[in-house]
Amino acid sequence: MKAVILLNGEPYLGHIDEDAHIYCCDGAYKWAKGKVRIDENLGDYDSLPIIPMPAPKEIYPSEKNQTDGEIALHRAIAAGAESIVIYGGGGAREDHFLGNLHLLYAAHKRGVKAEMVTNYSRIFVGEGLITVAGYRGKTVSILPFGGDALIKTSGGFKYPLEALWLRYGSTRGISNIAQDDDAYLLAEGSVLIMIDKEAV
Numbered sequence: 064m065k066a067v068i069l070l071n072g073e074p075y076l077g078h079i080d081e082d083a084h085i086y087c088c089d090g091a092y093k094w095a096k097g098k099v100r101i102d103e104n105l106g107d108y109d110s111l112p113i114i115p116m117p118a119p120k121e122i123y124p125s126e127k128n129q130t131d132g133e134i135a136l137h138r139a140i141a142a143g144a145e146s147i148v149i150y151g152g153g154g155a156r157e158d159h160f161l162g163n164l165h166l167l168y169a170a171h172k173r174g175v176k177a178e179m180v181t182n183y184s185r186i187f188v189g190e191g192l193i194t195v196a197g198y199r200g201k202t203v204s205i206l207p208f209g210g211d212a213l214i215k216t217s218g219g220f221k222y223p224l225e226a227l228w229l230r231y232g233s234t235r236g237i238s239n240i241a242q243d244d245d246a247y248l249l250a251e252g253s254v255l256i257m258i259d260k261e262a263v
Contacts, residue, residue, distance in 0.1 A: 066139035066147045069095045070132050070163065071110050073154025076182055080148070086139060087115070088131035091151050105138070106131040130159065136166050136177075146176040153181035164255065168208055171253065185258045193256065195219075195246040202259040205229065205236040205248065212252030219246030229254065 065083035069075075074094035079085075081100050089106030092115040104115045107123040114122075123134065132152070139147055147170055152163040163179060164186065170177035171188040178187035188208055195203055203220070207229040214236075217224040221240040229236045236254075248254075 064143045064145060066142070066144035067099075068132060068135045068139065068147060068149045069099070069101075070149060070151040070159075071155070072151045072159060072163075073182060075150040075180065077180075079150055083148070084139070084142065084144070086135040088135050094151065103138075105135055130162055132159075132163055132166055133169075136170060140170065140173060140175055144175060147178075149177070149179040150181075152179045153184070164208075167255075168253065183259065185260060187256050188253055189256055190250055190253050193248050193250060193254070195241055195248075195256065195258065197244050198241045198246070198258050198260075199244045201241050203239050203241050203246070204255075204257040205239060205250075206234075206255045206257070207231045207236075207252060208255040209253045212250050212254045214254075215249040215251060217246070217248040219243030220248075224248055 067079060067083045067085045069085065069087045069091040071088060071090035079099045085100055085102045087095050087101045087104050089108055090110030092104060092111055095101060104117060104119045107127065108114065136147065149163060153160055167177050167179060167186065167188045178185060211231050212229045214224040214227045214229060219242055221242050
């Protein structure tokens with residue numbers, strides 16, 4: 064099963080794949096309605112003055128311990144999602160953007176492939192053998208996430224990463240460039256991959 068989660072950050076301007084179960088969180092309805100099919104609305108609706116359609120199964124209290132995005136992530140995983148794409152997770156409130164990166168980490172730790180696609184970047188968390196396919200000439204930043212990470216080897220990047228420790232709290236790994244369409248790296252520990260793409 065594939066899942067898509069729509070968030071109330073910067074509206075995503077590009078195409079959204081509808082071959083998935085689509086969760087729309089709270090105020091994302093404002094930019095998603097009419098743009099993409101919505102299978103399930105959810106949230107506390109503190110960012111939306113109306114109740115969207117389809118009507119949510121449950122309205123959460125505004126004072127809660129999880130963001131609407133985290134609720135959607137857990138709901139998607141519980142429903143059997145094996146891959147999740149998040150749209151609308153960038154821009155607007157930067158605290159939510161940072162929290163959304165942690166949602167990628169949470170999904171990764173549960174064995175679910177998750178990525179966030181913004182108008183400017185593709186972002187995901189990886190470990191082990193990580194491929195960066197189809198991004199020749201694009202800027203690729205690789206940052207440790209959740210602790211230090213060892214890059215054992217890499218290929219297809221302008222700046223090779225060989226037996227290199229990326230220390231948590233350091234900016235080492237930012238602004239590499241993919242020189243091949245099949246760039247890769249082998250990481251021991253979790254890393255956050257951010258790929259710059261053409262703005263939509």
